Amino acid sequence: MTEARDLLLKIRDLRIEGRSDEDWFPIINGVDLDLHKGEVLGLIGESGAGKSTIGLAAMGYTRDGVRISGGSVEFDGIDLVNAPARVKRGLLGRRIAYVAQSAAASFNPAHRLIDQHVEAPVQHGVSGRSDSIADGTELYRKLRLPNPDEIGFRYPHQVSGGQLQRAMTAMAMACRPDLIIFDEPTTALDVTTQIEVLAAIRQIVQEFDTAAIYITHDLAVVAQMADRIKVLLRGDEVEEADTRTMLSAPKEDYTKSLWAVRSFERTEKPLAGADEVPVVSVRGVTAAYGDTPVLHDVSFDIHAGRTVAVVGESGSGKSTTARCITGLLPPLEGEVLFNGQVLPADYRKRTKDQLRQAQMIYQMADTALNPRRTIGQIIGRPVQFYSGLHGLRLRDRVNELLDQIELDPDTFYHRLPSELSGGQKQRVGIARALAAEPEFIICDEVTSALDQLVAEGILRLLARLQDELGLSYMFITHDLATVRAIADEVVVMKDGRVVEQGGKTEMFHPPHHAYTDLLLSSVPEMDPDWLDRLLAQRGVDNIGDAAVDKM
Amino acid sequence: MRIILQRLGLGLITLLVVSIVIFVAVNMLPGDFAQVILGQGATEEASAAIRESLELDKSLTARYFSWLGKLLTLDLGTSFAQLNFASNMGGAGTVTVAEQIAPRLGNTLFLAGVTAAIAVPVSVMLGVLAALYRNTPFDRAVNIFSLTSISSPEFFLAYVLILLLAVLNPILQPLSNINSDMSFGEKLEKTLLPALTLTLVVMAHMMRMTRAAIINLLASPYIEMARLKGMSPMRVIVRHALPNALAPIINVIALNLAYLITGVVVVEVVFVYPGIGQLFVDSVKIRDIPVVQACCLIFAAAYILLNLTADILSILSNPRLRHPK
Numbered sequence: 067m068t069e070a071r072d073l074l075l076k077i078r079d080l081r082i083e084g085r086s087d088e089d090w091f092p093i094i095n096g097v098d099l100d101l102h103k104g105e106v107l108g109l110i111g112e113s114g115a116g117k118s119t120i121g122l123a124a125m126g127y128t129r130d131g132v133r134i135s136g137g138s139v140e141f142d143g144i145d146l147v148n149a150p151a152r153v154k155r156g157l158l159g160r161r162i163a164y165v166a167q168s169a170a171a172s173f174n175p176a177h178r179l180i181d182q183h184v185e186a187p188v189q190h191g192v193s194g195r196s197d198s199i200a201d202g203t204e205l206y207r208k209l210r211l212p213n214p215d216e217i218g219f220r221y222p223h224q225v226s227g228g229q230l231q232r233a234m235t236a237m238a239m240a241c242r243p244d245l246i247i248f249d250e251p252t253t254a255l256d257v258t259t260q261i262e263v264l265a266a267i268r269q270i271v272q273e274f275d276t277a278a279i280y281i282t283h284d285l286a287v288v289a290q291m292a293d294r295i296k297v298l299l300r301g302d303e304v305e306e307a308d309t310r311t312m313l314s315a316p317k318e319d320y321t322k323s324l325w326a327v328r329s330f331e332r333t334e335k336p337l338a339g340a341d342e343v344p345v346v347s348v349r350g351v352t353a354a355y356g357d358t359p360v361l362h363d364v365s366f367d368i369h370a371g372r373t374v375a376v377v378g379e380s381g382s383g384k385s386t387t388a389r390c391i392t393g394l395l396p397p398l399e400g401e402v403l404f405n406g407q408v409l410p411a412d413y414r415k416r417t418k419d420q421l422r423q424a425q426m427i428y429q430m431a432d433t434a435l436n437p438r439r440t441i442g443q444i445i446g447r448p449v450q451f452y453s454g455l456h457g458l459r460l461r462d463r464v465n466e467l468l469d470q471i472e473l474d475p476d477t478f479y480h481r482l483p484s485e486l487s488g489g490q491k492q493r494v495g496i497a498r499a500l501a502a503e504p505e506f507i508i509c510d511e512v513t514s515a516l517d518q519l520v521a522e523g524i525l526r527l528l529a530r531l532q533d534e535l536g537l538s539y540m541f542i543t544h545d546l547a548t549v550r551a552i553a554d555e556v557v558v559m560k561d562g563r564v565v566e567q568g569g570k571t572e573m574f575h576p577p578h579h580a581y582t583d584l585l586l587s588s589v590p591e592m593d594p595d596w597l598d599r600l601l602a603q604r605g606v607d608n609i610g611d612a613a614v615d616k617m
Numbered sequence: 618m619r620i621i622l623q624r625l626g627l628g629l630i631t632l633l634v635v636s637i638v639i640f641v642a643v644n645m646l647p648g649d650f651a652q653v654i655l656g657q658g659a660t661e662e663a664s665a666a667i668r669e670s671l672e673l674d675k676s677l678t679a680r681y682f683s684w685l686g687k688l689l690t691l692d693l694g695t696s697f698a699q700l701n702f703a704s705n706m707g708g709a710g711t712v713t714v715a716e717q718i719a720p721r722l723g724n725t726l727f728l729a730g731v732t733a734a735i736a737v738p739v740s741v742m743l744g745v746l747a748a749l750y751r752n753t754p755f756d757r758a759v760n761i762f763s764l765t766s767i768s769s770p771e772f773f774l775a776y777v778l779i780l781l782l783a784v785l786n787p788i789l790q791p792l793s794n795i796n797s798d799m800s801f802g803e804k805l806e807k808t809l810l811p812a813l814t815l816t817l818v819v820m821a822h823m824m825r826m827t828r829a830a831i832i833n834l835l836a837s838p839y840i841e842m843a844r845l846k847g848m849s850p851m852r853v854i855v856r857h858a859l860p861n862a863l864a865p866i867i868n869v870i871a872l873n874l875a876y877l878i879t880g881v882v883v884v885e886v887v888f889v890y891p892g893i894g895q896l897f898v899d900s901v902k903i904r905d906i907p908v909v910q911a912c913c914l915i916f917a918a919a920y921i922l923l924n925l926t927a928d929i930l931s932i933l934s935n936p937r938l939r940h941p942k
Contacts, residue, residue: 125845130836158847171838176860176936186846221936 074142074244074277075101075124081136082119082128093119094301096137103244104275108292108309110282112517115298117281121247124279125162126154142244159186163238167250169230173222180218183237192241205236209266228259232266239270246271248280252287256379256544257588261609264290265601283517285324286590289313290597297321309594323519332529334570335372335554343406344369345506345538351390351400360386361562363400368506371532373539375553377546377585383562384542388508392424422452425499429511431491435483441494442479448501467497471527489520496527510542525552546589550574558582624928628921635917636910640681643909649673650697650904671697684910694907714911718893720797722915725892729877731808736816737823737870744827749854751832763821775814775887782810793888811888815881819873826869830862863934871927879916
């Protein structure tokens with residue numbers, strides 16, 4: 067779709083700076099961008115590459131503490147850098163719309179969906195309230211939201227994440243804009259939800275011939291959505307080409323390294339012998355939050371030195387199972403065995419040694435580390451608690467742990483978490499778990515908040531530590547690429563039940579349980595025709611959550 | 618609903634604890650009613666006679682429980698001063714504590730009502746405007762003004778207002794000696810000056826909380842979304858930020874309203890306003906325990922009720938609680 071059409075958006079030598087204390091430092095160093103009417107441009111890069119900043123700048127908007135320091139942004143002949151606020155407000159929402167990463171956070175919790183939907187058309191004088199309500203309902207129907215006539219009258223918290231994301235796409239479409247900025251719209255979603263949202267976005271963008279900038283860090287996703295792809299690295303353009311060329315023949319080394327990330331894969335270890343006592347054995351666990359049942363008769367074993375990946379969508383009970391194992395949520399029925407010994411259900415009744423054996427690493431390293439403690443204190447605390455070391459010997463042990471996670475002790479010992487990158491923080495989280503010298507570690511979505519290159523580093527580190535220390539991992543994830551990379555065995559969960567379990571190789575080859583099959587087939591592939599093929603094979607009503615609901 | 622009942626129950630327990638604390642505290646004050654009334658000429662016999670007639674000779678716990686028992690039948694008792702007066706005069710024409718307090722409480726509520734009617738809308742509006750024009754001269758001016766007024770002693774503010782609005786420009790009446798025979802309009806006119814004084818006192822909290830609660834939300838993704846939909850700054854704040862900032866604002870308003878009911882003695886004295894605060898202070902002076910107790914209970918109840926109202930309103934302002942999944 068690169069035929070000569072009218073140029074809609076023209077960005078030349080865009081320079082953007084951000085403020086840190088008193089200094090301005092560059093975020094974007096002179097990026098050019100052309101977008102024609104009806105064209106979809108994919109912007110990819112790791113976090114910190116400046117993708118979102120460019121996306122917002124294309125709307126003439128900068129966040130607080132960020133400024134456009136040079137270059138031009140022209141939308142349909144209007145200079146957005148120098149246009150007065152009133153002129154820009156007239157364009158925003160009406161001719162340029164925005165779809166944010168987290169629809170749950172970007173819908174105002176105080177108003178109904180439809181009231182937020184009609185706000186832009188009514189305030190911009192595009193159409194009346196009742197007309198735009200009717201139009202909104204029609205858009206909800208087009209985007210295949212359930213109960214399109216009624217869903218708009220709900221509050222955001224009453225609607226699921228994937229549905230909210232589609233409702234937000236509908237909201238962006240409310241004034242039939244010429245340009246929509248999609249800022250990682252599916253990053254926070256489960257694969258089965260993501261595929262539905264992707265199909266919906268693509269369909270509606272094509273139907274209304276809307277130009278779009280699609281920002282993501284997921285290559286396979288952008289391959290489905292974009293006509294052209296632009297790769298960014300720390301505020302600089304690396305290269306730009308049409309999607310097929312970019313996928314088949316990337317020129318730059320950096321692009322090639324991005325493409326290669328998904329290659330990390332450990333070979334599966336042979337299955338443990340039947341007479342071996344598993345490190346952790348979950349037996350018939352049933353649990354509930356208050357009156358809401360969450361887990362139903364969950365059983366699986368984790369053997370020494372092996373990794374069991376627990377996969378499933380959000381709400382399937384993965385993390386709740388972890389809470390039962392650690393004793394944070396005593397199960398109603400069933401028990402958890404550790405090396406053949408039954409563990410007390412409540413962590414308060416466990417001995418220090420029992421507590422030491424099972425450690426956790428969390429998804430959000432940001433919030434899992436105390437922001438006011440230095441790295442040395444964060445790691446030193448469990449060392450002291452479990453082993454009682456003091457003074458120099460404590461310091462030595464912490465240094466040793468820092469070495470193990472490949473961070474230089476002298477540099478990092480006195481730093482605060484805020485001074486670390488996401489990947490480094492996650493490494494500290496690993497060191498904190500190792501500090502207890504456990505046999506078993508629960509990794510709860512430890513890589514899902516990280517960029518692919520960084521995530522791969524974490525996976526390699528975890529694999530190395532497993533080999534060196536003989537650790538067992540329970541790896542909670544919804545990302546099947548991660549499973550493929552690190553797991554020995556896979557447990558598939560759905561609605562609080564284990565639907566299938568077995569060795570990795572076995573799991574990735576048919577025949578599968580219908581749900582496992584759906585999960586596997588929903589993972590986007592680096593092939594621009596993948597989504598088309600899947601839709602042709604299965605039909606729009608048999609992908610994603612719609613298909614899950616039919617089960 | 619269960620939360621509300623729980624809070625009500627907790628409130629009652631709080632009231633009970635407050636009653637004990639007050640009872641003990643008042644009785645620990647040096648001297649008692651008999652000594653105060655008889656003054657220098659107190660003889661042992663005279664004091665004992667008064668104590669006996671007021672049952673002050675009984676033990677502390679016995680007196681507490683007899684008072685509590687009467688309270689449960691909504692009998693606040695009769696003030697010592699009245700009892701003493703009646704026993705000297707032959708037992709006719711005593712006024713109960715309830716009858717003593719009722720008109721005073723009415724006046725206090727009236728003053729608090731007028732003040733709230735001025736202060737709440739003005740401070741929320743100023744808070745919204747300060748948030749809208751944050752870090753501009755307007756914002757600073759509002760902040761400096763409200764901080765100055767909250768930092769100044771109440772009597773000073775009162776005299777400044779009297780000087781400005783009653784002496785130099787005789788618009789309002791400097792004396793607020795209202796009584797039950799006056800019409801609503803007259804009362805209102807006489808109450809305006811103390812109400813304005815109190816407005817200055819309570820405004821700062823509410824205004825600053827409104828401003829802070831709104832600014833706190835301005836970094837939220839949904840505020841950015843509203844801006845990216847091309848909404849005007851005013852609309853972003855009033856329609857998108859304010860509804861989500863209501864809970865903290867409501868709580869601060871409730872605290873300040875409670876203050877208006879319980880803590881305005883100084884302003885009452887300056888304007889000769891017949892509120893409950895003066896009665897309370899006078900009763901403490903002569904150790905008139907039934908009146909002091911009753912006032913304290915009313916104050917505590919006011920705090921508890923207002924906070925309960927604030928909780929309920931906060932719940933109502935939160936769609937998550939109003940419309941469960």
